[in-house]
Amino acid sequence: MSDLLERLRARGWRMTSQRRVVAEVLAGEHVHLTADEVHARAVERLPEIARATVYNTLGELVALGEVVELSMDGRAKRYDPNAHRAHQHLVCSNCGLIRDVRPSGDPLAVLPSTERFGFAVSKADVVYRGLCPGCARAR
Amino acid sequence: MSDLLERLRARGWRMTSQRRVVAEVLAGEHVHLTADEVHARAVERLPEIARATVYNTLGELVALGEVVELSMDGRAKRYDPNAHRAHQHLVCSNCGLIRDVRPSGDPLAVLPSTERFGFAVSKADVVYRGLCPGCARAR
DNA sequence: TTCTTGACTTGGACAACGTCCATCGTAGGA
DNA sequence: TCCTACGATGGACGTTGTCCAAGTCAAGAA
Structure with a gap:
């Protein structure tokens, strides 16, 4: 800080x-x-x-x-504020709770060059979605 | 249509x-x-x-x-309107152009269960970012 | 075909989020 | 301490989206 x-x-x-x-x-x-x-x-x-x-x-x-x-x-x-550490986000579809998560491997790796259409791709932002433990229990 | x-x-x-x-x-x-x-x-x-x-x-x-x-x-x-075919999006950081793309493999696979924090994760939305051919040329 | 009815449309007010700008205040160097 | 350019203020404004009461109409019934 x-x-x-x-x-x-x-x-x-x-x-x-x-x-x-x-x-x-x-x-x-x-x-x-x-x-x-x-x-x-x-x-x-x-x-x-x-x-x-x-x-x-x-x-x-x-x-x-x-x-x-x-x-x-x-x-x-x-x-x-967690900008110094590369991460993605996990979001609850019900209540909107957000958690930082770190997937294994580089998300960019799964985009073949034939699917890049000439773009100079530099990053991938991933949002994983699902129910958080609290909301899943309440169902 | x-x-x-x-x-x-x-x-x-x-x-x-x-x-x-x-x-x-x-x-x-x-x-x-x-x-x-x-x-x-x-x-x-x-x-x-x-x-x-x-x-x-x-x-x-x-x-x-x-x-x-x-x-x-x-x-x-x-x-x-392309909802019938699973895909992600590639966005130009400069002009905002959006293209549909299909990564190889399931983006969910790279999120280990230790990084799911008890969420029932059901999907992953990915936005790949970079410069489109037109904007890259204009630089 | 005409009738009936509940679902759909309308338009304008309202709300959330964000930006702009002219004016005032102040951090930090001389 | 003084100067001045950069930052802060606050209120108007813009964009995007939602809500609601009243009017309209699609589609099944007779």
Whole structure:
């Protein structure tokens, strides 16, 4: 977490109280928050922080590669602070719970060149879907 | 395309001119349209069709499994009429072009049970990302 | 064919999420 | 300490999608 602040400062990121709070909120809980959830938690520490500032800061963190943006369904984007470790996501089809998972092997390997249509393919984002233990039990 | 209309009728779907036009628009072009694009094309054939009707109809087609809904980035959802053939998507990181692709093997196979955390995992949605030939050339 | 009825459509208000912009404030170097 | 360019503010605005009450119509019954 202060790792994150260190890295940002080293990159010449101008440090403001707002940016610090947003970074701390993200690093503090290893869940996948929406922008408004980040804003709600940030407001607890810095009451007058603006929604636009949270959006701006999240966008910058994504551009810097420090945070991964997830657009799961048609709902609000979620922000994943676990950007330093390659992983995919496992999502409950019922309640929306998200877990980080690490498949074995490279997901890109299963896409033959005949199926790449001349694209320079550089990554694969995988969303595994199913029922989480809680929702499966409730059925 | 009339395949689609046949299947829908066989399932007891009440056939209206609006539903017919939406289904025809989807089946007619094998691209991935947004709801508003579907509406725009539908209006050319049936000037007074309402936006809400297009949304309703698309939602029903998705529920029936005749169309796949894609939430790529944070933008509008796209609708893929190619639901009868299992496939994944290849997306240009620059221009957003989408192609259907068929990876070899089952993407679920690479997720070990120790990484499933008790979920009953039933499917994997994969988005391969990279530059399409046109965008790669323009760089 | 006409009647009947419940499913479908309409259009406009509303809501969620996100962006933009003019103005104000301040971090950090001189 | 002072300057100034970069960041923050907050409210208007845009896009995408949902909801609802009232009107319309497809399709089976007679």
